[in-house]
Amino acid sequence: MTRFNNAPADTVEHALLACCANRRWARRLTDHRPYPTVDALLAAADEASYDLSLADLAGALADETSADPHPGAPTAARTALRAAHAAYESSFGHAFVISLDRYRPEERLNQVLAGIRERLAHDPDEERAVAADELRRLARHRVSRLVVDPPPGRHPEPPAPRVSQESNDYGRPDSPSVAV
Numbered sequence: 001m002t003r004f005n006n007a008p009a010d011t012v013e014h015a016l017l018a019c020c021a022n023r024r025w026a027r028r029l030t031d032h033r034p035y036p037t038v039d040a041l042l043a044a045a046d047e048a049s050y051d052l053s054l055a056d057l058a059g060a061l062a063d064e065t066s067a068d069p070h071p072g073a074p075t076a077a078r079t080a081l082r083a084a085h086a087a088y089e090s091s092f093g094h095a096f097v098i099s100l101d102r103y104r105p106e107e108r109l110n111q112v113l114a115g116i117r118e119r120l121a122h123d124p125d126e127e128r129a130v131a132a133d134e135l136r137r138l139a140r141h142r143v144s145r146l147v148v149d150p151p152p153g154r155h156p157e158p159p160a161p162r163v164s165q166e167s168n169d170y171g172r173p174d175s176p177s178v179a180v
Helices: 002-006 009-017 023-031 038-050 054-063 075-092 105-120 124-148
Strands: none
Touching: 002 124, 009 023, 009 124, 023 038, 023 054, 038 124, 054 124, 075 105, 075 124
């Protein structure tokens, strides 16, 4: 927390934008430093997430991108996943986001496919609320990893490029709970 609290504001804001691509959200967290604990920072991140306007949410969701987080999956499963992502994005105009940190790696592909199928039945307002909650969970986990695991002796840095992948095994070193 010390590095996060004492880092230059622009460095922290840049790192936070990699957690949730909303400048107002990142500035709010940056401007309210210092945080006494990681839990206090995470509570502030949650509160800022709940305060995102519809436009803020749309922009943050637009920054999430779909990728193939399951390169080792059978071709048929990856094809089904790509088709499900395309249907979701066509219906809602943004990448599918889901927090998978409560699932074992071998369960995640099925959870993503089931989640997309279930959420495709939502109306736009219902899905916006679900996506906002999932994005909040993703941002929370990313912020936690940012402050808990920064490189020794270095200021907070942004996580790996923002690609919608779900676990340490698939190119996103910071989170098993990211957009997929």
